[in-house]
Amino acid sequence: MEYLIHLAIVISIYSILGLSLNLIVGYTGLLSMTQAAFYGIGAYATAIAMTSYGMNFFLAVVIGILLSALSALAIGYVLSRFDGDYFTLGSFGFNVIITAILVNWRGFTGGATGIPAIARPSLFGFTFSGNLSFLVLVLVSAVIIYFICQFIVRSSFGRVLKAIREDEKAIQVFGYNTKYYKLAIFAIGAMMASVAGAFYASYLSYISPAQFDINESAFILSIVVFGGLANNKGAIWGAAFLILLPEALQFVGFPSGIAEQLRQVVYGLALVFLMLYRPQGLVGEYKI
Amino acid sequence: MNKNILLQLNNIHVHYGGVKALDNLSIKINEGEIVALMGPNGAGKSTILKTIFGLVPIESGEVVFLGNQIKLEPYEVVELGISFVPQGRRVFKHLTVLENIEIGGHAIKSRAVLKERIKEVLDIFPMLKEKLSQKSGQLSGGQQQMVALARGLVADPKLLLLDEPSLGLAPKVVKEVFQKIKEINEKRKTTIVVVEHNIKSLLEITDRAYVLDKGKIAAEGERKEFFDSGILKNIFVGKI
């Protein structure tokens, strides 16, 4: 049972990440490889605020949100000069930079060894120390974020994002300053990712820079592509599938010597298979 | 007149883009002919060309070229001597005009022959002579269409499939293009199938025409029949 609660927590956190990146990649067409950076900023802001400054978790989350919004605007401003593939490469570069900062700013971030002993959230005297209560907290947040995403994509603003994805030059001709729209959604996605980061930090109670590098960005991207681009439910399905698949493979009786490698092989094959036969992902609206 | 049949489509059924694009369609193209395919938007004209060229999967029926049934990938179709110029100025935008044209002749083994062919093709489109080293993406829409046509012509194919060659071309150029199409047909005996909306210019050079509607053949005839009968008028007014 504890195991299932653990899985549910992880899936919820990754659902938030998937939802946040889907807004940027699936709806707006910006192939960003730096979402883990904002995930990490949220995690570190929470960790530092709680351990070094004794702040309350929820206040730390707000700080994380503000920090990630600011970094997103700064990073987004620089990246907005690039198109297509160069945008992606640039975002990739930014993730590397953020990871490097986390590793090297030892005095502040604890360097490569990271920050331990991050406490669970507490509110009005109640601490979410039990995993079940923590799950409820994360789940509620994930649901709220899901509804925010739905609101955004169903609004006129959401329609503009899709038009930018389809043909940015054409929608400009009809009177839209697309740069601001791209910056806005980049920041919104970053803010949501930082919320996921805050929960992650508190749940694991220990974070280190290696957890927020480009491999993680790639993983978040695969959740979005897998579950289906431009479909909010798809982001959640993608998270569930990609978290559960390796877990399910634990139960398949592979010979112990090569079990781990075999699992990775099966995992990789499953992804390839799905991309070959269903490039729009599980429930996606948009094929890359 | 004993004409050899170059290409035959027998009872072709094709589903494309969610609709029945070709419905039990049969057509026959004789060697050395210029055949026009006409009809309303969405009638299936372009689909026929794409089917011949292997771009569209055939549900049932056969495509027979020079007596052999063919069921090939597009690059194999090219090696048979069939060239296809699709609609809408499809050129490689990052390559120069010359590079685009050279690609059209990739099946030509001899460099000398390729050079000769390119020279001939440029005589058809003299305006491209001064643009050879420009990236095709920088040319105007109509000029890109000229590059696309040049590329299709350079291979000196047995069968040339043209999809709306006049689209976007100035009237003067349209006249020249159709003139040259006629010339190529006469000099090199290239068989040509053309899909066109510019019916007047087209019928001046064609031998035979098919009129399509909703994936089927609505009418067929020699040029004289068309000019005489009421079919042409109906096409203009859009009755078919």
Add this chain to the structure above:
Amino acid sequence: MSTIKIKNLYKHFDGIKAVDHLNLSFESGKITGLIGPNGSGKSTLINLLTGVVPFDSGVVIISETTKLLRVKPYDMASFDITRTFQDVRLFEQMPVIDNILVVLTKRGIVGSLFEQHKKYHLEKAKEVLERVGLWEKRNELAADLSYGQRKLLEIARALAMNADIYFFDEPFAGLFPEIIKVVSSILKELRDKGKTVVLVEHNMELIRELSDYCIVMDSGELLAEGKPNDVLSQKAVIEAYLGE
């Protein structure tokens, strides 16, 4: 109603003078045919005047009052200028109705997030889609439309802008008679309402039928202008453009 006048407009690409110190004006309440050989600069001119590409020098004057020396792409729409594209540029993976709604809704970020006038926008969208006969197809993706329907959607989108100045770049290319009739009547309606309509076309029958005034470009410069029948019988125009 808005007129648009250009003085000494200049644009070059890699050493080629696409638009070479051009002076002309497009008047309201008229359909002006813009014709000329391939590569003469017609589409480039439209791109300059609709903000797709910035111009190097020169002045654009709108309604005698607004002088523009530098134009940002998204600004031209605010001067009530709109266009269709020669290579139909629709929002492919979006439904027909969204292609229209997206140009109707509020432009600002906050405004569009909390859009208020949904009912009004839907009515306007219905109006233009019915005008081109695409209302029944409103939920289909733009990518799934036939060629003729795509061209009609381009036009519907321009109509939805309710602009004063319209640039139509080869709207009739590849269209069959029934659809040509629809598009022709739309252009005439706009003209009769006093709008400024500029039509780029290679179909001389349509140019003769529809334009009140003709401007002929060649190599980025003005070759001739005047009433269609006068212009189309000028020797220079015939040599450069019509052939015969």
